Amino acid sequence: MNALTAISPASPDLATAWFCDVIAAERNALSSFLHGSFAAVAETVALLARQERPIVLLGVGKSGHVAAKLAATFSSLGTAALFVNAAEAAHGDLGAVESGSVVIILSNSGSTDEIVRIVPPLKARGCTLVGIIGRSESPLARAVDHLIPAEVAREADHIGMAPTSSTTLHLAIGDALAVAVSRTRGFTREDFLRHHPAGLLGRQMIPVASFMREGDDLPKLAPSASFVDLLTMMSSKRMGAACVVDKDGRLLGLVVDGDVRRHVQANCAVHTATAGEIMQPSPRVIGIEANVGDALLIQSAGSAGWLVLPVVDGAGRLRGMLHANDLLQG
Template structure:
């Protein structure tokens, strides 16, 4: 993998020994964190199952809270929950005791994050939860801490050394906490049966929204289709293809069903006798098509695998009836590469 560098390459080579040390440090940190994630994988037990059930069992929302590095991780976890089908939001622990506890409602579930489990602000949150009858799931690294003792479900992170050389700054532990949040989110997503259709509703914008764009949103409609009958002379087929500029023509039977396609490649392969033939003689039989409800990303994959540039769009109820056409340029213009 190549990493973009803001400085001139020559500058990076001025001190080879320094460069080696920098690379060694970076690789060591990543190796330490990968090892910690491996330990976390083996540490998952029935408590993880209980946490998933508790978070899914809420009648309302998951309220995620933490402070410091745990707070930063908590914001990301809450965002991941919300975007994968679990209603959630982040409540800053420092603001909780100044009125934000009112954001928590009966039926919510609290997910509290603290490595030490002794954060003063979180103690106030958990005391409120106990009084209000709110279920608490906790993620931390100290099984005997106040937070872990009072939580209903406890997810204890493995005890590992931080990547920080002084073993102080939350690095490895923060990565494990974040991974635990992702694991919870995806486990709940799977149990809820959240589909790509649902994800499309949650992510209408940005790169994810582009990836989840439907073929129907990009395709050319039925009135724009370059369709010819099976007995159409190739001279007329070429004129049809030229007029539509898709590099393809669909061949249909008397009932309007798609029976083949003619592409620029077919024209080249039959060049010797092209103008003496009709559409049926030149066409590619059983062409690849894409369903109108499919994602544009799937259409692009089909094109790349088949080394083609356009697909006729059909409908699942009548897979031989062309209802549109999508060209690779339509997908690329949508920003999907």
């Protein structure tokens, strides 16, 4: 019998306690770091922000996985970066490192042989070394030009050996550097979207005019329109809503299915009701020059979001209407 299959499963309460112990240990590692010294942070951020060459992130093992993720984060936030596996660097991958580059070294022990042995070649290339190191008195900590100490009291696993608290802390420090550098460079939300042309992120840069219903597909009517005309308009255009406009095309209000139901439930005389009486005055709108990302921000800002969103020009004239399904499909 396999030894593992003979082990009785832990009770639900015990398994949950073990799970929470790990989260708490990693939280404590982050909290302890926040109470430490940040003497090297401002100088490091300034150094990284003024780089024109790609920043190099270097690590091996679990620290290598963290370094690879951080290289992607820096690049995503507007700072070109690449990952070099320290174990492969001495066998040719060091050629990816340009002379004069800034190299961020991640190591918990600070004495990893694969990294220690490539420090002299890096310095010979005029590289500036930044260390996120777990032991401040280690060879790597003494060798780097800028040190961010990243010590943890203990790892989060039950035997205190697996990289858990340390990798979480190193990841958080790297993320913090990437964001601080990005903000220093003035990197914007629009810049971020341009770096992510695929999928929903990419679509956020598309103007709302490309998705909006307009012309004959746009459900709109006058405030004097009858209840029957309102229902007919809402049904025929299949948006579950209708815009109410004045004679000059300026948006006065919006009627959605819920408004109709509430009007009927209030025992109002539907045969005399008009669109102007049922509409929501001053509904949420979006400008014709906005993009899909702006529309999604409005979606996330509201407590209930939106299903339809009128699109208006600078004079408040109705130009179209967005349906949430059109933005999110595909």
